[in-house]
Amino acid sequence: MALLDLIKNRKSVRDFLDTPVERDKIMMCLEAARLAPSASNSQPWRFIVVDDRELKDKLCAAAFSGLYRINSFGKTAPVMVVVISEKSKFLARIGGMFRGTKYYLIDIGVACEHLVLEAEDLGLGTCWIGWFNERGVKSVLNIPQSKKIDILIALGYYDREKLGPEHGREPMDKIASFNSY
Template identity: 45%
Template sequence: MQVSEAILKRRSVRKYTEQAIEQEKLNMILEAGRQAPSACNSQPWRFVVFNEKQAKESFCDAVFTGIYKNTMFAKQAPVIIAVVSDKGNLTSQIGNMIRRTEFYLIDQGIACQNMALQAWELGIGSCLIGWFDDKKAAKHLNLGGGKKVELLISLGYPAEEIPARPRKEAEKIISFNKFQ
């Protein structure tokens, strides 16, 4: 599969089969995230992989409660990856302050997109999830030192085909040489 094809055809999957993800494929997905570029090569991420049923279900039961209950669909996925923030090295942190841009969040997004595209190429669906109880996630993982779970990724073989969602027309979002 070409990268352009993966970009055009990848969908956020919310219904998965029970088929386990092969370790070799899971390793490829994680390596795609690990190889992502980052500001000042800070690599501001840690990936906590839940691929054992009991551990995954315990984590999901903790983070998808109350107002976050509608993301409980992820519990059926064979794998959940918790993306834990590391604010990056000193150089990138200075850049964050000067530009008032949290580059570590952008970097994590790039890593997650790499993983989602690699998964899709392997026939594995994913959904990047930002709607969960991050405080309970941090407590569940015993995080300290300013670390935070920023994003979750559910992974599994899609149980259904998902149609394309409408995209804005290029003319409405792209301009050349000036803002329109």
């Protein structure tokens, strides 16, 4: 599919089918993420794919309890990708300090969107999840508390007919212009 059509088709999925996702498809999503550009080529990411049913249920119970219950839909996803924000290279960190820019977050965003678009191309749905119990996720997966997890990505097959309404986007003239602000 042409890239722009793929981008137009993609919507966040919050209701997944109980169908396992093939490992080779997951690997293609990870490959798309692996090839993402990053500041100073830092590649400040690590992806932990949780597709073991029992572990995934445990992870979701910890991630989406209490305050974070609003994201309980995550429990329906057969796969949860935990994205650890690793330390950027010195140059990216020092440059970021001067610029007041968290390059690593941009890097993580690019890599995750690569993953998401590859998933879409493979007929898989995704939802970015930024609101979750980070401490809970770390303790279930034995990730040191000193690590930072900024995002989870729910991944799995879904029924397109059951997708929620489209989220609107700002009109082009509000978000872009040529040659001046």
